[in-house]
Amino acid sequence: MQVENWQARTFTNADGEERTVRSGDVMDPTGRCRLTSWGEMSPEPGAFLHLKGARVQYWQGSPDLVIDSAEQVIDLSDPPWDAIDPADHWVEVDLTDLVNGGSRRGIRTSGTVVAIANNSGIIERCPECRRVMRDGECAEHGPQRGEEDVRLRFVLDDGVSNASTLIGKEATEALTGMDQGQIRDAIDASTRAGFIATLRERFLARKLHINGRAMVDTQGAILMADSVEVDTRTPEEAANEVMARWGVVL
Numbered sequence: 001m002q003v004e005n006w007q008a009r010t011f012t013n014a015d016g017e018e019r020t021v022r023s024g025d026v027m028d029p030t031g032r033c034r035l036t037s038w039g040e041m042s043p044e045p046g047a048f049l050h051l052k053g054a055r056v057q058y059w060q061g062s063p064d065l066v067i068d069s070a071e072q073v074i075d076l077s078d079p080p081w082d083a084i085d086p087a088d089h090w091v092e093v094d095l096t097d098l099v100n101g102g103s104r105r106g107i108r109t110s111g112t113v114v115a116i117a118n119n120s121g122i123i124e125r126c127p128e129c130r131r132v133m134r135d136g137e138c139a140e141h142g143p144q145r146g147e148e149d150v151r152l153r154f155v156l157d158d159g160v161s162n163a164s165t166l167i168g169k170e171a172t173e174a175l176t177g178m179d180q181g182q183i184r185d186a187i188d189a190s191t192r193a194g195f196i197a198t199l200r201e202r203f204l205a206r207k208l209h210i211n212g213r214a215m216v217d218t219q220g221a222i223l224m225a226d227s228v229e230v231d232t233r234t235p236e237e238a239a240n241e242v243m244a245r246w247g248v249v250l
């Protein structure tokens, strides 16, 4: 697999010992995932690694690879595939297949916006746990001075399945063409309801392409979007494309 980034974090465990855990995002042609190492290793971004006997551990529903020793890693100077561009490595997965499968990173999927949540726009996060606060309170930590963040919450639907979709600050700013300050000003000027109404006007019933990851559990699927594109084709163009692909003649 190809290493995208790598970090080391030191902490003190329950026995008072100092431990270092190293982790990073890794990719192969089928997708990407997280690699955690308890052995000392510091691969450069772009390095190719071959792992022996890695374990799989589930973290927030996503399968992560874990190795316990640096000896489980072979650094390949001769990569088994052409270098992958991390900024553009997304595996296309049908929304219904995602909803019915397990959690995955590095996916690209699409669906039509069928709902936009009222708490889209500026939100307050708990400074302790980063959870979204309601009415100045965190469900876990009580009343807090929240930290302002930007997020959109859409529901995407492909006609068969749907998934709640969280669009973080960077992707929201790119999608709306507004930065955090402009979004705050828009909400102040026209109330949150007015801001949500403009979002609905712009995005409801539009088809979106999402790059990001899917978290799937018994409650359903949540897509976390790293970037979002609006499908600018008219329904007619989209229909023609489908007919051309499947050889349909009217």
Ligand SMILES: [Zn+2]
Binding pocket: 126, 127, 128, 129, 130, 131, 138, 139, 140, 141, 142
């Ligand atoms: Zn909290």
